[in-house]
Amino acid sequence: MSETVFEPWNDPAEKPLIQFRNVTKSFGDFTAIDDLSIDIYEKEFFALLGPSGCGKTTMMRMLAGFEKVTSGTIMLDGQDISPIPPNKRSVNMMFQSYALFPHLTVYDNIAFGLKRDKLPKDQIDARVKEMLRLVQIEKFGQRKPEQISGGQRQRVALARALAKAPKLLLLDEPLSALDKKLRQDTQFELMDIQEKTGTTFVVVTHDQEEAMTVASRVAVMDHGKLKQVDTPDRIYEAPNSTYVADFIGDVNIIEGHATKQGETMAIGWAEGQPPIIGTPSKPMDDGKVSFAIRPEKVAISAERPTDRNNVVQGKVLDIAYLGNLSTYHVQLPNGVMIKAQAANSRRRASRPFTWDDEVWLSWTDTAGIILEN
Amino acid sequence: MNLRRFSLIAVPYFWLLGLFLVPFLIVFKISLSDIALSIPPYTPTLELSEGWAGFRDFLSQLDFENFEFLATDDLYWKSYLSSVQIAFISTFICLAIGFPIAYGMANAPKEWQPTLMLLVILPFWTSFLIRVYSLIGILSQEGMLNQFLMWIGLINEPLTILNTNIAVYIGIVYTYVPFMILPIYATLTKLDGSLLEAAEDLGCSRTEAFWRITIPLSKAGIIAGCFLVFIPALGEFVIPSLLGGSETLMIGKVLYEEFFANRDWPVAGAVAVILLLILIIPIVLYQRNEQRQLEAET
Numbered sequence: 001m002s003e004t005v006f007e008p009w010n011d012p013a014e015k016p017l018i019q020f021r022n023v024t025k026s027f028g029d030f031t032a033i034d035d036l037s038i039d040i041y042e043k044e045f046f047a048l049l050g051p052s053g054c055g056k057t058t059m060m061r062m063l064a065g066f067e068k069v070t071s072g073t074i075m076l077d078g079q080d081i082s083p084i085p086p087n088k089r090s091v092n093m094m095f096q097s098y099a100l101f102p103h104l105t106v107y108d109n110i111a112f113g114l115k116r117d118k119l120p121k122d123q124i125d126a127r128v129k130e131m132l133r134l135v136q137i138e139k140f141g142q143r144k145p146e147q148i149s150g151g152q153r154q155r156v157a158l159a160r161a162l163a164k165a166p167k168l169l170l171l172d173e174p175l176s177a178l179d180k181k182l183r184q185d186t187q188f189e190l191m192d193i194q195e196k197t198g199t200t201f202v203v204v205t206h207d208q209e210e211a212m213t214v215a216s217r218v219a220v221m222d223h224g225k226l227k228q229v230d231t232p233d234r235i236y237e238a239p240n241s242t243y244v245a246d247f248i249g250d251v252n253i254i255e256g257h258a259t260k261q262g263e264t265m266a267i268g269w270a271e272g273q274p275p276i277i278g279t280p281s282k283p284m285d286d287g288k289v290s291f292a293i294r295p296e297k298v299a300i301s302a303e304r305p306t307d308r309n310n311v312v313q314g315k316v317l318d319i320a321y322l323g324n325l326s327t328y329h330v331q332l333p334n335g336v337m338i339k340a341q342a343a344n345s346r347r348r349a350s351r352p353f354t355w356d357d358e359v360w361l362s363w364t365d366t367a368g369i370i371l372e373n
Numbered sequence: 374m375n376l377r378r379f380s381l382i383a384v385p386y387f388w389l390l391g392l393f394l395v396p397f398l399i400v401f402k403i404s405l406s407d408i409a410l411s412i413p414p415y416t417p418t419l420e421l422s423e424g425w426a427g428f429r430d431f432l433s434q435l436d437f438e439n440f441e442f443l444a445t446d447d448l449y450w451k452s453y454l455s456s457v458q459i460a461f462i463s464t465f466i467c468l469a470i471g472f473p474i475a476y477g478m479a480n481a482p483k484e485w486q487p488t489l490m491l492l493v494i495l496p497f498w499t500s501f502l503i504r505v506y507s508l509i510g511i512l513s514q515e516g517m518l519n520q521f522l523m524w525i526g527l528i529n530e531p532l533t534i535l536n537t538n539i540a541v542y543i544g545i546v547y548t549y550v551p552f553m554i555l556p557i558y559a560t561l562t563k564l565d566g567s568l569l570e571a572a573e574d575l576g577c578s579r580t581e582a583f584w585r586i587t588i589p590l591s592k593a594g595i596i597a598g599c600f601l602v603f604i605p606a607l608g609e610f611v612i613p614s615l616l617g618g619s620e621t622l623m624i625g626k627v628l629y630e631e632f633f634a635n636r637d638w639p640v641a642g643a644v645a646v647i648l649l650l651i652l653i654i655p656i657v658l659y660q661r662n663e664q665r666q667l668e669a670e671t
Contacts (some may be wrong), residue, residue, distance in 0.1 A: 266594030
């Protein structure tokens with residue numbers, strides 16, 4: 001027996017915690033959020049992902065109450081929150097710059113929100129100590145923000161935002177100021193803390209790896225619109241547009257004309273080349289399509305493989321050695337470039353392929369995805 | 374490397390030594406001397422040609438008589454007290470006017486800020502003396518202020534403002550308010566706006582966020598501004614003598630009269646030394662307090 005999977009978005013009986021209903025936000029002539037509707041559920045770790053200027057920060061600031069919607073409504077727990085000022089919302093935010101109060105100690109920073117609620121002293125003390133323990137900075141309570149490291153500051157900011165036990169925690173690029181190694185460790189801690197506290201997290205990030213790691217669902221945004229909202233694996237393996245496919249991870253995109261062939265489709269993409277055979281994820285008419293395939297799903301070999309339908313020959317133009325993986329940039333005779341990735345599973349001095357080698361690239365019928373144009 | 378560092382630090386120290394400490398020691402020496410009808414108008418003077426014995430003789434003639442004299446005549450301590458009071462109240466008014474102006478400037482649109490800054494320092498383009506003289510024209514019985522107030526019907530008879538302490542306050546506040554605005558503005562522009570958002574996010578109202586975040590974080594600017602106003606206001610001489618009346622007691626005026634009217638350099642020197650002590654003691658106390666806070670933190 002497996003545990004029940006956490007998928008409230010697939011359960012019609014579940015009530016969303018946050019609902020955006022046809023929300024539009026404009027700054028003068030510029031439309032930052034364009035008629036956007038979305039449901040976010042309790043206990044979700046929801047990531048808003050997109051390039052800078054896509055409107056993800058605006059969405060977060062509307063949730064926090066720092067920006068007013070131009071039209072549409074935002075509901076929190078079934079209540080329209082637009083008339084509620086930021087200091088009265090059960091929403092807390094962790095700022096990208098952390099925004100720690102420099103004149104207060106770490107302890108007082110975390111106690112700041114609790115003191116505003118006029119809680120009794122011993123309760124505040126207990127809560128602050130609990131928070132310090134949660135983010136593992138008990139030793140630094142009496143220090144000022146400038147006397148601790150960047151990673152510790154990030155923890156203080158998180159503890160301060162969590163101290164009031166908000167229904168919803170907003171995290172604005174929470175890990176962008178940390179170096180890569182620390183960022184990876186902190187990602188897992190963040191997930192741990194989210195699980196422990198049961199708080200709904202909405203994280204804004206431009207780092208797709210971060211979004212994929214931490215989030216239960218990812219919303220890919222562009223120009224104030226949602227491009228796709230789905231679980232990380234579906235976003236990666238079943239993108240619904242070339243934009244999403246291209247934004248998340250590395251991808252080869254081949255344009256062509258698709259014709260049905262029973263279960264599969266044949267994509268004619270170049271003169272004198274056999275068509276690519278792919279399996280559409282949903283019923284599709286014949287027409288112009290983009291065929292997207294991830295580099296790690298393209299196999300590279302010296303001999304022509306016989307067990308696959310899709311085989312092309314090309315010449316290695318570039319090799320990017322990443323340590324665990326190598327990415328080969330292979331040029332086909334008609335000039336098209338295809339990236340293929342192979343794991344460096346064995347230690348050895350010489351690489352299997354080198355520049356200008358003639359190689360065979362191949363993939364199965366279901367390795368790629370066919371996207372309508 | 375060390376020589377370079379030393380020479381870098383040495384420049385301001387030599388500056389202070391040459392232009393502050395040495396003149397101060399000269400004034401201090403004069404304050405310990407006696408008045409004399411000579412040039413310079415005090416005795417003793419150090420004769421280097423008489424050697425060591427001459428120097429011992431010179432030292433033995435110095436005494437604290439002038440400081441004792443200051444304590445016996447109540448004109449002096451009353452002047453000090455009144456100066457401190459006027460400087461203190463003026464500083465407070467400057468803060469009350471200057472802070473909102475600085476706050477408004479710091480929150481104004483970015484493209485406006487250089488212009489606003491220029492407006493604050495614009496009065497310095499005219500001589501200080503001319504500005505104080507023109508205040509006489511504004512504040513006098515037939516002056517523009519009285520004419521304006523009578524024209525709008527607020528008063529029937531002209532008010533006596535000139536030659537009172539009110540005129541002195543107006544003059545000091547008008548002259549020194551830019552010194553309050555500029556340091557406060559400098560700290561407020563550095564204030565990170567996300568701190569105020571964070572405070573609001575954690576449950577503060579706008580006003581509460583102002584008192585809990587903006588004020589503590591602009592403390593350095595407020596203190597600097599207060600010192601910049603209080604110190605020159607305390608020793609102010611031109612404004613009380615031009616705008617003040619007979620009731621206006623300020624130590625700067627007393628100092629001027631001792632020096633130029635009575636030609637009593639030793640007493641004037643003693644007045645100046647005490648004035649300096651009044652200024653230095655609070656600054657030293659404040660800095661020691663800051664130091665202790667800093668040490669407590671590390």
